[in-house]
Amino acid sequence: MHGLMMHDQLLVSDILEHAAAVFPRQEVVSRSTEGPMTRLSIAALRDRSAQLAAALARLGVRRHDRVGTIAWNNQRHLEAYYAISGMGTVCHVMNPRYSPEQLVYIMNHAEDRVLLIDATFVPLIAALKPHLKSVEHVVVMAPSDAQPETPFEALNYDDLIAAEPADFAWPSDLDERDAAGLCYTSGTTGNPKGVLYSHRSTVLHGMMAALPSVCGVDESTVILPVVPMFHVMAWGIPYAALIAGAKLVMPGPRLDGASLFELMDAEKVDMAAGVPTIWLGLLGEMHKRGRTPEGFARTLVGGSAPAPSLIKAYEDMGIAFQQGWGMTEMSPVGSISKIPPQMAGESDARKLELKAKQGRQVFGVKLEILDDDDRLLPHDGEARGRLCAKGPWIASAYFGTDKSPLTSNGWLDTGDVATIDADGFVTIVDRAKDLVKSGGEWISSIDVENEAMACAGVAMAAVIGVPHPKWDERPIIIIQPAAEDPADKDRVMAHLAGKLPKWMLPDDVIVTEALPLGATGKVQKNVLRDAHRDHLSGAA
Amino acid sequence: MHGLMMHDQLLVSDILEHAAAVFPRQEVVSRSTEGPMTRLSIAALRDRSAQLAAALARLGVRRHDRVGTIAWNNQRHLEAYYAISGMGTVCHVMNPRYSPEQLVYIMNHAEDRVLLIDATFVPLIAALKPHLKSVEHVVVMAPSDAQPETPFEALNYDDLIAAEPADFAWPSDLDERDAAGLCYTSGTTGNPKGVLYSHRSTVLHGMMAALPSVCGVDESTVILPVVPMFHVMAWGIPYAALIAGAKLVMPGPRLDGASLFELMDAEKVDMAAGVPTIWLGLLGEMHKRGRTPEGFARTLVGGSAPAPSLIKAYEDMGIAFQQGWGMTEMSPVGSISKIPPQMAGESDARKLELKAKQGRQVFGVKLEILDDDDRLLPHDGEARGRLCAKGPWIASAYFGTDKSPLTSNGWLDTGDVATIDADGFVTIVDRAKDLVKSGGEWISSIDVENEAMACAGVAMAAVIGVPHPKWDERPIIIIQPAAEDPADKDRVMAHLAGKLPKWMLPDDVIVTEALPLGATGKVQKNVLRDAHRDHLSGAA
Secondary structure, eight states: OBOOBOOOOOOHHHHHHHHHHHOTTOEEEEEOTTSSEEEEEHHHHHHHHHHHHHHHHHTTOOTTOEEEEEOOBSHHHHHHHHHHHHTTOEEEEOOTTSOHHHHHHHHHHHTEEEEEEOGGGHHHHHHHGGGOSSOOEEEEOSOGGGOOOOSSOOEEHHHHHHTSOSOOOOOSOOOTTBEEEEEEEOOSSSSOEEEEEEHHHHHHHHHHHHSTTTTOOOTTOEEEEOSOTTSGGGGGHHHHHHHHTOEEEEOBTOOSHHHHHHHHHHHTOOEEEEOHHHHHHHHHHHHHHTSOOTTOOEEEEOSSOOOHHHHHHHHHTTOEEEEEEEOGGGSSEEEEEOOOGGGTTSOHHHHHHHHTSOBEEOTTOEEEEEOTTSOBOOOSSSOOEEEEEESTTSBSSOTTSOOOOBOTTSOEEEEEEEEEOTTOOEEEEEEGGGOEEETTEEEOHHHHHHHHHTSTTEEEEEEEEEEETTTEEEEEEEEEEOSSSOOOHHHHHHHHHTTSOGGGSOSOEEEOSSOOBOTTSOBOHHHHHHHTTTTTTTOO | OBOOBOOOOOOHHHHHHHHHHHOTTOEEEEEOTTSSEEEEEHHHHHHHHHHHHHHHHHTTOOTTOEEEEEOOSSHHHHHHHHHHHHTTOEEEEOOTTSOHHHHHHHHHHHTEEEEEEOGGGHHHHHHHGGGOSSOOEEEEOSOGGGOOOOSSOOEEHHHHHHTSOSOOOOOSOOOTTBEEEEEEEOOSSSSOEEEEEEHHHHHHHHHHHHSTTTTOOOTTOEEEEOSOTTSGGGGGHHHHHHHHTOEEEEOTTOOSHHHHHHHHHHHTOOEEEEOHHHHHHHHHHHHHHTSOOTTOOEEEEOSSOOOHHHHHHHHHTTOEEEEEEEOGGGSSEEEEEOOOGGGTTSOHHHHHHHHTSOBEEOTTOEEEEEOTTSOBOOOSSSOOEEEEEESTTSBSSOBTSOOOOBOTTSOEEEEEEEEEOTTOOEEEEEEGGGOEEETTEEEOHHHHHHHHHTSTTEEEEEEEEEEETTTEEEEEEEEEEOSSSOOOHHHHHHHHHTTSOGGGSOSOEEEOSSOOBOTTSOBOHHHHHHHTTTTTTTOO
């Protein structure tokens, strides 16, 4: 027996129309690709999105088609998000840091019919264009008077939408399960895999992200997504902000510490979200200036686990440091690290330890640890298992492939190994494939890295397991020293010796100028493993 | 083309299981019907709910059956909410203030198979029991050692669940559209009509209610629903609180100002929700003590429009006064009144005026004003139309009747007449049926009542239109004077004369000891209209 409620669908267009109806005067502030700041009301955002939808329809884009974007976080990219999903087509965001081969593969696999790009990426597309099989139109998201020269036929965004009416009617007959967004994720092997978000998953994830326990946004919030819109829909912040009526501040292409500091200071950003490397950059700038940006109160940090030393540095400056954890297949937010009020009395050290965990599942996501037979393991803080997720914004399949990310009983296997304690705190021990198997013992590369990162003069550190004639595998550590007072092997070993049991100590410390980073800013451990495969083959 | 996300359903049982997984130590504090306070962890709440579900299954309750409750806001009622909906049956909450005839009608119409009642209502059920056609078991929600004498066969709640296992498996094959809750609403004519909430509507409404712009609850919140659980599921607070991990404080049967003050003070309640009459009572107590309860920061007020004088009295004491508006058919929240930051510079008088409006639609609800031909009217603050709503927690039909609450184009007609301005602020001019039609002009009974409520010595005021030989209808006002320094006709007329245009002034002031209140605490204007129908028939 069904309830007697309206069957209204959860649609991305409803987010935009809601915001325009009740927050018409709220601002979206962006640093444009050309340099100057732009300011736009939500009422105008709605109108320009509707104009873009009308223009895309005129270009022949039809329901369920994919429209690709390669762009920074800025006003036009936001308009495109809402226009593309709102009109019933799929907003396919692409990370420009993927290799040219990967980008060609992705665009051909997605069958993108139209590409919307920032001027920055004209050279990139010029190189790829001959290999793109489905792209019919490329639109450069530039003002009319700043259209760059292109060695391929291209449309100008502002010209394209100028003549279109703002009363485009969003289709109301969409099913909330219809696809709204697409983002490819690169594994270490094989081609990137597409995660296809639905209207339902996007709206539900956006509502969750706006909750006080996650981003906690309302009309008084000024929120800066440093996390790129080409990366998992900027963690859903473009949706959460409009659901809640927050002021969005977009950083454009300038993500260095000084640029971010200036932008945050000028716009009184109180909440900013991004990956740890961004916060390292901003930390340097804050130390240099001896102060924090005015109004800056909270961060949401994800993408990779922040070192406890980074968390402490922010908290010491009075900025609440919240770690979120998730993945592309999870839209992406799965858990968030906050100290519950029942633990307010714990020591600072214990609280820092909790904050360095991945936190507790957000409402809507179920997290469990499974053993090798897909059985649920207890939440006792001891049992280690494959961290698995379920929920309405968790992927059930990849786009256009038969590869399933699910366990036999329908859980998404995240590829992480974790514990969950009685209060629901998840601690990722390691990526399953990054665990070091030394003799009969497992060594968490993350544990060793976190200790190494706390050593003076270490900027970044990566631990990998390499084959060892006696112990099967032993850990070695590759460090990228800080520019000032750089650490060397002896200092790192001395530092670690006091902190870790002897069997967990790396067998060697390798100093490198720059660790290899992937498209999303994570250390590419597979590259390191390939390079150092034989490093301990002579050991006894 | 569908997205590739898991088809996980939004179920009420997920709220409870989420809360138990991540907020197991959070407390639910209740004043029991017997008097003493009870404290329960969410982990224990989950277990007792599961035990109750197992017990109901043992009694023969099957999926989609209705289980009725007549109870105060307390721990066992909360356990029942989650047990009944969680097991796939329908939690039918009943207002004990309905007339005996209405209650009999409701229970027979709903075909309740089991009744869960507080000891308070044993005499009520004793009188009704012979007329109840479907009720097989009555369970008194009392401790084992406090089971009251009953003149009918009754089970004891704690005895019933004691032997049951806590590992009852909530059915996972429920459809989110399945019915989860049922609440009858009484019109002024005809039998009460049942509004049948779904799992989907309940979960979505709960998420919305937890948002910063609405109740704004997280783990640090201590929230007191004074609004009864027998009235529109206590505005969804039992769900929002567990979604967010807030501490729930339940007032039991004692809703007078002194009892509420003591409870709030003891438990450091920072957010409380209820109808204006409750806040009048608490205001008296705060004035008497010369202070507010410790920690008390915010109210959510709904059910009927609070007088601006009440809003101002709370704001003057430093308590944020938020008005919510909605109805049983809307689960109930449709709009909330907050001052957007863009209006922070407005005068206090203008802000008070905005706060006295019904506010702006919450995310998930669309509000529009329609003309008599069901066409949408502009949001210009001038056009008056029938206030209509759409959304996933808005009723599309009534349970077991053919009566439709919908317009020709699928909107729920709320029965209110309103304006909407360019910022989305809804102002209800009046109930459509309460507007006074004087000559060619419409007079809002609410406008006149608000002015009269600001007159010293007026406790409550109700304006009705009565037939008039010359003007078709003219307003008269019936006032209930305050205990101290009671107002009389002359004072009220003198007060109004300076505030309202002459043609809006009531033709008479009638002083009464007590205005007739309906089951939900609203003035019964139909009773007043019947009583005073001929009051102006001799006028010229």
